[in-house]
Amino acid sequence: MSELDSELLKHSKVMKKLQNEVREIVGNKAEVTEDDLVGMHYLRAVIKETLRLHPPxxxxxxxxxxxxxxxxxxxxxxxxxxxxxxxxxGRDPKSYNKPEEYEPEKFLLNI
Incomplete structure (x- = not known):
């Protein structure tokens, strides 16, 4: 199980919001394309937040x-x-409010 999987399992509201974004943009298509990814701002925020807390x-x-x-x-x-x-x-309190908490929304402020 990846760090992303475990964070999404621990934060069901984040997973639900991410699922809704993907369903809204992809719809009933069988595959996700690069063009679809351009509009997935919440997915990008989830990935950044996961990498912030769990750097490879x-x-x-x-x-x-x-x-x-x-x-x-x-x-x-x-x-x-x-x-x-x-x-x-990634855990510097001077750079992030509540640095130990998983909050992808902190990366949506730059949109």
Whole structure:
């Protein structure tokens, strides 16, 4: 079972809203096409929210500082390998209201 499946099972209102969007756009067609996907804004929000809470890789690729730098009060010397936590970025309360809650609607504000 994927992370998306488990989130949709835990959040029945989200699943119902997503099902309604897909049924409204696809209708009785046997296959979903790329043209159908263009109008599925809620599906896009559900996918983004799932990836925010469940990144496929918790740490991004290692980076190397090319010069001395200060990041958020931390001094990082040149030639230091830096690992960035995608998991933590997705749960940053400065970036997201209620960062631990599954709410795809937070990604609909940009439409």
């Amino acid at each position: 890789v918790p740490l991004l690729l290692p980076r190397m500082a090319t010069q001395d730098v200060n990041v958020n009060g931390y001094s990082i010397k040149a030639n230091t390998q830096v690992l960035v936590s995608a998991w933590q970025i």
